[in-house]
Amino acid sequence: MSLKTIFVAGMALTLASTFSAAAQEAKRIAFIPQIAGIPYYIAMREGAEKAAKDLGAEYVQQGPTSTNAADQLRIFDSFVNQGFDVIAISPLDEETLKPAIKRALDQGIVVLTSDADAPGSARQFYVAQALDQDLGYTLLDEAVERIGDSGKIAIVSDSPTIQSMQNWIAAVQERAEQKYPNIEIVSVDHTDGTAARAYAFASDAMTRNPDLKAVLGMASTTCPGIAQAVEAADAIGEVLSAGFCSPNTARGYIKSGAMPYSVLWNPADLGYLTVFVGNHLAMGNEITSDLEVPGLNRTIEVQTESKVIVLGTPSVFTIDNVDNFDF
Amino acid sequence: MENTLKKSVSRPITVGREGLLLITLIILCIVFASQSEFFLSSRNLTTVLRNSVDLSVICAGMTIIIILGGIDVSVGGILAVSAVMIGRAYQYGMPDIIVIPIGLLTGAALGYGNGLLIAKTRVPPIVATLGSMYIFTATLFIVIGGVWISGLPNSLSFLVLGSFAGIPSGVFVIAVVYGGSWTILRRTPWGQRVVAIGCDEKSAQLAGISVVRTKIQAYALLGLFAGVAALLYVARLRNVEVNIGTNIALEAIAATILGGANIRGGVGSLLGALLGVIFIKITQNGLVLIGVSSLWETVVIGGLLIAVLAIDAFETRRTS
Numbered sequence: 001m002s003l004k005t006i007f008v009a010g011m012a013l014t015l016a017s018t019f020s021a022a023a024q025e026a027k028r029i030a031f032i033p034q035i036a037g038i039p040y041y042i043a044m045r046e047g048a049e050k051a052a053k054d055l056g057a058e059y060v061q062q063g064p065t066s067t068n069a070a071d072q073l074r075i076f077d078s079f080v081n082q083g084f085d086v087i088a089i090s091p092l093d094e095e096t097l098k099p100a101i102k103r104a105l106d107q108g109i110v111v112l113t114s115d116a117d118a119p120g121s122a123r124q125f126y127v128a129q130a131l132d133q134d135l136g137y138t139l140l141d142e143a144v145e146r147i148g149d150s151g152k153i154a155i156v157s158d159s160p161t162i163q164s165m166q167n168w169i170a171a172v173q174e175r176a177e178q179k180y181p182n183i184e185i186v187s188v189d190h191t192d193g194t195a196a197r198a199y200a201f202a203s204d205a206m207t208r209n210p211d212l213k214a215v216l217g218m219a220s221t222t223c224p225g226i227a228q229a230v231e232a233a234d235a236i237g238e239v240l241s242a243g244f245c246s247p248n249t250a251r252g253y254i255k256s257g258a259m260p261y262s263v264l265w266n267p268a269d270l271g272y273l274t275v276f277v278g279n280h281l282a283m284g285n286e287i288t289s290d291l292e293v294p295g296l297n298r299t300i301e302v303q304t305e306s307k308v309i310v311l312g313t314p315s316v317f318t319i320d321n322v323d324n325f326d327f
Numbered sequence: 328m329e330n331t332l333k334k335s336v337s338r339p340i341t342v343g344r345e346g347l348l349l350i351t352l353i354i355l356c357i358v359f360a361s362q363s364e365f366f367l368s369s370r371n372l373t374t375v376l377r378n379s380v381d382l383s384v385i386c387a388g389m390t391i392i393i394i395l396g397g398i399d400v401s402v403g404g405i406l407a408v409s410a411v412m413i414g415r416a417y418q419y420g421m422p423d424i425i426v427i428p429i430g431l432l433t434g435a436a437l438g439y440g441n442g443l444l445i446a447k448t449r450v451p452p453i454v455a456t457l458g459s460m461y462i463f464t465a466t467l468f469i470v471i472g473g474v475w476i477s478g479l480p481n482s483l484s485f486l487v488l489g490s491f492a493g494i495p496s497g498v499f500v501i502a503v504v505y506g507g508s509w510t511i512l513r514r515t516p517w518g519q520r521v522v523a524i525g526c527d528e529k530s531a532q533l534a535g536i537s538v539v540r541t542k543i544q545a546y547a548l549l550g551l552f553a554g555v556a557a558l559l560y561v562a563r564l565r566n567v568e569v570n571i572g573t574n575i576a577l578e579a580i581a582a583t584i585l586g587g588a589n590i591r592g593g594v595g596s597l598l599g600a601l602l603g604v605i606f607i608k609i610t611q612n613g614l615v616l617i618g619v620s621s622l623w624e625t626v627v628i629g630g631l632l633i634a635v636l637a638i639d640a641f642e643t644r645r646t647s
Contacts, residue, residue: 035569195571196381200374205615207368207370225564249475252565
């Protein structure tokens with residue numbers, strides 16, 4: 001084989017690959033988290049970027065600097081105007097986004113909700129980390145395993161406008177009513193997203209109920225506050241704190257014993273699945289109940305009726321496995 | 328005759344603002360205590376105190392700024408950036424003796440920048456500090472890089488969580504900050520200059536007061552206090568989160584105004600501001616204890632603020 005043939009063959013290959021790339025143009029996929037800059041969404045971005053690389057798509061992630069629904073809407077509209085093929089969003093407020101989602105769909109953009117849902121909107125699919133119900137049930141089941149099936153529990157959550165957290169609270173309450181009649185949920189309080197307020201609410205709940213057995217945090221933002229409150233009250237072992245907290249946030253408290261466990265999912269996998277589904281739909285494919293995601297080593301559950309794609313069962317982080325995760 | 332009448336009518340009321348707030352506070356405490364047996368427990372009062380320390384410190388500086396005729400809505404941002412610097416310094420393994428000056432200097436420097444902007448360019452303080460608030464928040468995001476700073480050492484926790492001779496250490500921190508601020512404000516020429524500028528900036532200038540320098544110093548002082556608050560916040564929660572300092576500027580302004588400061592400048596009370604802080608924190612705590620949804624606390628505080636401002640406006644109209 002002469003040098004010339006190799007050169008020609010190489011040219012032909014390059015040309016062919018250029019043509020095939022042009023025929024199947026890279027899809028542009030955007031995701032809007034509830035807030036920028038928290039470890040959770042950074043981990044989600046890592047998974048999403050990996051999927052984009054695997055699939056030859058382009059991925060952009062941009063979120064508001066505070067949990068502000070109007071800012072989210074502004075970012076959403078800007079992605080629409082930039083001509084993205086897929087826009088996925090973790091909505092802060094369904095009502096604010098409804099008309100914008102409708103407009104985007106009318107322009108032929110694939111619109112997904114991911115991480116949190118807007119069930120009343122026209123979104124095509126909701127890519128769910130785990131079912132809200134499973135999460136709430138797991139959180140309470142794990143608590144009962146440690147404190148027994150009777151006693152008082154307080155709940156501390158972030159802003160009441162975040163739908164997914166309201167669902168988790170409802171799931172915890174439902175589980176308590178149906179399975180653990182002697183578990184009493186004494187209060188549900190909402191913070192402004194600062195650790196200081198979570199700390200205050202957890203302290204107040206312990207003061208008000210000297211026999212309180214657990215404080216459950218619904219948001220990652222509440223975790224340091226509630227765990228620190230348990231530590232400051234010298235109540236490790238008497239009062240358990242737990243919640244939906246990222247391993248990095250909970251790690252110190254899991255090790256101190258103030259927060260024996262934390263329930264969540266792997267956000268990197270969620271990011272991967274979101275990009276996969278978006279790309280799949282943008283290519284003109286259908287989502288069927290036997291959807292397979294080659295890059296993810298797990299079984300995906302598709303609920304075709306409610307248009308929900310579920311990543312899987314929640315993960316429980318304890319002292320035994322927390323060091324295997326970094327988000 | 329008319330003059331003396333005016334004096335005898337208006338005088339007791341202006342003096343009575345702290346008294347009025349104290350009476351409201353006592354009524355509030357009676358209501359909470361009658362509904363919750365735990366409200367007056369020493370454990371609960373200690374918790375309220377611990378939760379009030381950072382806001383109290385910021386409020387002392389805010390009172391001076393409002394007396395000066397200014398305002399600073401960026402204190403939450405100053406607290407946030409100082410807290411991030413403190414957190415990072417701890418992460419690099421620096422000892423308290425270095426971490427403390429880093430936190431204080433960061434706060435003072437950012438406050439100095441605010442003062443420079445306001446005094447030199449004459450941009451209205453609410454606009455200038457709104458601008459710097461955005462920059463500080465962005466700085467927080469950029470420096471923190473998405474990773475919360477958690478699990479910091481507790482070597483300074485005793486400042487908030489500890490106690491001395493049976494008295495919670497927060498009491499001493501507040502006493503030092505308020506004692507110092509009162510002395511500066513009421514017993515030094517500098518304090519007199521602040522009041523003079525707040526009453527009438529032009530006259531103060533004509534009287535030979537360096538308005539620019541005094542303003543810069545006052546904003547730097549508030550920045551320093553925000554740095555102190557950041558140290559106390561990190562000492563208490565050992566954590567720097569993305570939302571740190573979210574509502575603290577508004578709470579500080581609300582407490583200062585509840586405590587008798589006039590938003591137009593010239594008038595204000597450190598004791599009143601401290602009572603304002605206690606009022607806000609007691610409301611937040613008491614509503615939870617008596618089982619009222621925490622969503623109502625903002626309604627109570629907002630309502631009272633409007634009532635206070637309405638009384639102020641009514642009084643101004645009557646006396647002028």
